[in-house]
Each structure stands twice: as structure tokens, then as C-alpha cells.
Amino acid sequence: MSSTPTQAPRAAAEAAAQSANPPAGETLSGAQIVVRLLERQGIATVAGIPGGAILPFYDALSASDKIRHVLARHEQGAGFMAQGMARATGRPAVCLASSGPGATNLLTAIADAKLDSIPLVAITGQVPRAMIGTDAFQEVDTYGLSIPITKHNFLVSSAEELLEVIPRAFEIAASGRPGPVLVDIPKDVQNQRIEVREWPEPGRAQPAPPADAAAIARAVDMIAQAERPILYLGGGVVHSGAAQLAVALAETASLPTVMTLMALGAMPVDHPLSLGMLGMHGARCTNLALDECDLLIAVGARFDDRATGKVAAFCPGAKIIHIDIDPSELDKIKTAHVGIAGDVSAVLQALLPKVQPQFRKRWLSHVAGLRAQHPLQTPGIDDARTHYGLISAVAACLDDEATVATDVGQHQMWVAQAYPLRRPRQWLTSGGLGTMGFGVPAAIGAALAEPSRTVVCFTGDGSILMNIQELVTAAEEGANVKIVLMNNASLGLVYQQQTLFYGERIYASKFQAMPDFVKVAEGFGIRAVDLDQAAQPRVALAEALAAPGPCLIHASIDMNEKVYPMVPPGAANKEMIGG
Amino acid sequence: MNATSPNERSALARAVLELDVNNHAGVMSHVVGLFSRRAYNVEGILVMPVGDGAMSRIWLLVNEDLRLPQMVKQVEKLEDVLAVRRHGADHAVFERLEEFFRA
Structure with missing residues (x-):
């Protein structure tokens, strides 16, 4: 940081000191300052995982009665939970991770937020300043790693700077084209105690310049x-x-x-x-x-x-x-x-x-x-045991207040085609980066941000395994998420492309072993329903969607179903296959 | 980085970009990262602080390329970049330095 950021709060503090009734200063640690700034920002829920370099912050967070911490089971899960909150509400959301692997595990969720322009503030712990550059335990160049995938990033070098950087991070995340901002805070900066006499205004979206x-x-x-x-x-x-x-x-x-x-x-x-x-x-x-x-x-x-x-x-x-x-x-x-x-x-x-x-x-x-x-063809839409039919049956159980999240793959495209979406922010999906593993944690985040809504997460057997550990977070939080697992025992879009464009040379896209997803869900502590076994799938589905709390709904899908129409990669849109 | 011969390089039209930036560790990374990720070679770089050192000026010598207008827009988006000005390749800033760069 340059010398400029520290000047504004110092000037403000000096101005306050000169007034007739100077506000009593508080001596606070950098960690306590960040917690207070997040509270002032209106942040009510944060998701993260603690670790050595961010423990001072967690210690300060434990004293907050305004902020609820959601303990993810992988930092990428925490990042996508924050994304779910931000996508559902439109307001910047916060995720937390420690240094080293904690920070690197966040990167995919941050990159995803960049490509879809989602306002996110990621706060990471860093090794103490004196140890930066020494290959210290759990040291990684978080600042350098996050440059190309953030809208902006900060490596904070003093507690005083936090008074400028934290509001600025929210302002940048929310202003103009939204995006993710990362704030890397060395452990000694979190522990550094300074007197705070005046608090900065929370960071808000600045209006865009008027158009021509x-x-x-x-x-x-x-x-x-x-x-x-x-x-x-x-x-x-x-x-x-x-x-x-x-x-x-x-x-x-x-x-x-x-x-x-x-x-x-x-x-x-x-x-x-x-x-x-x-x-x-x-x-x-x-x-x-x-x-x-x-x-x-x-x-x-x-x-x-x-x-x-x-x-x-x-x-x-x-x-x-x-x-x-x-x-x-x-x-x-x-x-x-x-x-x-x-x-x-x-x-x-x-x-x-x-x-x-x-x-x-x-x-x-x-x-x-x-x-x-040339309408969209949705074969089987009246049969709840087909892909389009299942999506239609889920929609029939819900109204427009429900939020619909997806993972990435065939199921995502089928839902995009066939679910009757009618409300902005009803639809949470990883578009630009196309990140498998997005769905479950994003749905949890959306459910935590808007507890009155039912959040449905359509996922696939490939995607769900990429953040399956967050099922236990859903159980712990009692998040109102209904995970509809469309299981075709394959990486469906890969299988589809190999079938259509690689001479049917199917390789590494069919799963040989398949977990028992119902048992897996139950093992993680959430209810599970297998529609394959249900005599009346619509009835079983309606019951599963109506009961509060998390639930996994498993349904087998034919591996050979394709997403149609399909424009071959690189072809013109009018050269569609199928549909 | 670019697979062009020295002769081809000198035949390419050049442009000089002048950037006013905040002066702190990391600003150079932000700027050059935008070029490197697009495999867009930066032929010359000069940076010095200006005034009290709170700000720096970066001079970039780059090849004229159809992508240059997009590059300038991307550079303008960086939070620490305060202004970008585009000059022709004949700008004095690099020409005066040539004597330090004789093979």
C-alpha cells in the first residue's frame, strides 16, 4: 500500500481530537477492527474455515453477537456459500480462509465470482510480515495468486490500513461491474493494537458515470x-x-x-x-x-x-x-x-x-x-422419471419464491432449458467458469441468506462429489436445501461430446464405481429419498420438497440422454445438432 | 515470448503507453499481468516514482496490435491505475535510453 490510505483516518482522528467532545478512543486489535468493520458493513453471515494465520481474527469474531460464522468443510465450499449469499441478495458476501492451502482452496470460488461478476470479499490470513518471503509454514503468495482472478486485492501492512482497506474492498466489490476482492491480512497485523477514535463509513456501491x-x-x-x-x-x-x-x-x-x-x-x-x-x-x-x-x-x-x-x-x-x-x-x-x-x-x-x-x-x-x-423439444416432460420430467415435476411442487441453484453439466443445461424461471435472482448457476462443485455450497449460502425460501439444487453425480463434504454443513445449519441429484453414472457432457465429436471413443467419462448416494447423504446426517424406489415419484418428490431442512433426492437418468439442441464448439449457432 | 524475429519486431509498428499509478508493491504485477496472460509482449518498461513518491509513472513500449485498444481499456480498469495516455513509438522516453541497451 502507498502512504495515502492511512492519511484519511489519521486526519479524521485528528479532527475528532480537536472537537469539543472528542469521542473516546478504543484500543483494538487489527482483528477486532475487521470484525467491527464487517458488523458496520451489515454483514450477518460469513463462511470460512479457521487456521493458524487467521486465528486472531477468529478469536475476535467469537466475541461478535452480530455475525454468524458458518463452518464450511473445505474453503472452496466457504467461497461458494458466500457466492450463494451474494447471488441471492445482490449484496457483497464474505468468505474466510487461513494462509497457504486455505487461500489456494478459495481460488476457484474467487475465479468463478470474477467471471460471473459476483460481489465477494475474501479475507485470508497470512503469515506474519517478518516471515513473508521466507517460505514459512503455510506461506503462499496469496496476493500474487489472486491478481488475475480478482477485481482488486490488498496485502494489508498495518492495523490502521484496515480502516481504509475493508470499506474500500466492499466499495470495489459492489461498484460498477461487481466482482471479488481479496484482502490478505498478516497475522501480526491482526494482532497489532491501535487506538480507533472514528470509524469510516461502510463501503457502498458508487454510482456509475452517466451515459452518453x-x-x-x-x-x-x-x-x-x-x-x-x-x-x-x-x-x-x-x-x-x-x-x-x-x-x-x-x-x-x-x-x-x-x-x-x-x-x-x-x-x-x-x-x-x-x-x-x-x-x-x-x-x-x-x-x-x-x-x-x-x-x-x-x-x-x-x-x-x-x-x-x-x-x-x-x-x-x-x-x-x-x-x-x-x-x-x-x-x-x-x-x-x-x-x-x-x-x-x-x-x-x-x-x-x-x-x-x-x-x-x-x-x-x-x-x-x-x-x-422449431420449439424446444422436451421429450418425456410428463414422465417424472425422465430428465425433463423430473425438472418439470420439481417446478410443479414450488412457486416463484423458490430459488434454483445448479451444478455444472447436462443437468444444468436441462434445467436452464426447462425450469420455468420467472424471477431475477431466482437462478444461481456457474456460468463463465462452469465450476462443477458450485451447486451444493451455493445453495447452502442462498438458504442461509434467505431462510424463508426453499432452495433447490439440481446436481449431477459428477458435480456433487466435488463438494460433497458440504452436506454435513447443510445438516449442521439445517439449511433449507433440496438437492436433486440427477445420476447418469457419467460425466454426462463429456460423454456427450465424446459420443458426438470424438468418434464415440468413450474414455474417462463413465464411472466404474458408484457411491450409494442415499447412504452417503444419510451418513452426512441429512434425509435422503430415492425416487428410483418410489412407487409414486411425484408424491415422494412433493413430500421431500415440502419437509423443512436439507434433503437429498436421488433419481437415475439415462446416460445416453443428450442436451439438445447443441451447437458444435466453434460452429455457427444455426448449425445446431438435434432438438 | 512472441515468436517474431528481430527484423520482424523492428518492422512492427510500436506504441508507447504512459500510466499514472499508485506506488506500492504489486502495481507492476497487476499491469504486466494483463499483458502476459494475453501473450502480448511488452517490449520495454520504465517506472519511476513521481512527486512525493505516492504515485509512480509507468512507461510501456508495446507492439501495435489489433488488441491494443482492448488492452488500454483493461489497464484503465485497474484500481491502482489513475490515468492512461497513448503515444506514438517516436516518443522520446525510450529513444533517449537506447544507448543503455546496445548489444
């Missing part, structure tokens, strides 16, 4: 002149709280609307203008409509390769309006005809009153025709 009004005016003209426009919503719409505005824009200007994986829930899937998810596993009608559009309005979306397919062939005849809070996303993949850097909510608020209501009868009826000719 002229660009907004050009966008309005382009929308008015377009004949075949499509609205393309990304995760930024959810992050910005702009879902209602986006739906209003679609309705005003008659815009058929597609969503990325991250945006699902922004527009209710059964809205007449919704074409659902685009891209690699989008419905044929969705990708075909995109192929024909003459204007693409990208809002909080980043033209990810899973959404666009071969970029040169994506919306080949379309002009592009691109609205994003991150200026580096504009022109990164596709050059926009009008690029608008700004907060999506603010831009839509400015745009909406200027957009003339328009009813595009020809285009909407053409899209309706595409939808009728």
Missing part, C-alpha cells in the same frame, strides 16, 4: 427504424436490478427477447416475448430468430462464446446496440454500432421514455412461426 445522451438518442432511432429487432439480456440486467425495465422496453418496442444463461429469470420464461436462452443449448427457434434479426440490443451481456457460437456468423445481418457498465466489454467481441457505457438500469430508464410504442406485427408473427416450427 447522444448515444442513447441514436439507440432510440435505431430501435424505431429496425424491422426485426431482438433484445439480448445478460447477467448485468440481474446485477443492476433492471429486469423490470428490460421487460418494459421489450413490451414497448415489441422486442422478442433472448437471455444468456446468467440472465435467466430476468424476463419470465412464459412471457409472450421470451425466446428463452440463446446459444449452444438454446432452442432452435431462438437461434434461428437471432440469425434473421436486423438489430441486436445487447443489455448487460458480453457476447460470450457459448452464447454467440462462431462470432462472425452471429446475427450476421444485424446492427448492434451494446449497453454495458464495463467500457471494456464494448467492442471486445463484436463492434457495436452504438456502444453505451453505463449502468444498465440508468440507461434503460433514460431510453425507455424516448422509445415510441410500436407493434411489429410482421416480425412477431414470423417469430411466432419459428417458435411453432
